Amino acid sequence: MLRKTAQLFAVLVLLTPVIVYAQHDRKAAPRLTNAQKIALATSAGPSEIAKNATIIDMTDMSKPNQLRAGTNGWVCHAMINQPMCLDKEWQKWAQAWMSKSELKIEGTGIAYMLAGDKGASNTDPYATEPTADNQWVVSPPHIMVIYQDPKMLDAYPTDPKSGGPWVMWKGTPYAHVMVPVSLTKAATMSSK
Ligand SMILES: [Cu+2]
Incomplete structure (x- = not known):
């Protein structure tokens, strides 16, 4: 019984960094250069639309930031895991x-x-x-x-x-x- 408990404890201790890392990964936006953010945003749309679209950095949703002005009325959002062109x-x-x-x-x-x-x-x-x-x-x-x-x-x-x-x-x-x-x-x- 004691031995089982010790084993369980060891497994938990080993797993903790993985769990903490996974949560961190989910919440924190990776640091991207502006070029990477533009590539992320434009990956959402057909190139004919995306290449002339306004690009807005939404990797931090609380601080939208325009990275490039567009000419065709479309806006592509650089969003982690869900880029979109609107x-x-x-x-x-x-x-x-x-x-x-x-x-x-x-x-x-x-x-x-x-x-x-x-x-x-x-x-x-x-x-x-x-x-x-x-x-x-x-x-x-x-x-x-x-x-x-x-x-x-x-x-x-x-x-x-x-x-x-x-x-x-x-x-x-x-x-x-x-x-x-x-x-x-x-x-x-x-x-x-
Ligand atoms: Cu969708």
């Missing part, structure tokens, strides 16, 4: 989402996340990690769509594993259609 309507969306404020969509909006993301809750716009019931989903490269009329979202399921487009954050002001542009897990599985 059109005019999506820029309003991002502003509202980050400030948790009202959103008035005035036309169809398109956003690119061609680098995919490292995970988000499908139900809670502000979740930062998986819980038992927040439908955590890691998305492959995708396009995101918003509509002026939220009823348009009803055409799609909310299940990320449906094998096609689905609605994320349904019932919130930030609901949008996720459109995978590479094989999803469901599609891969059903083809085998």
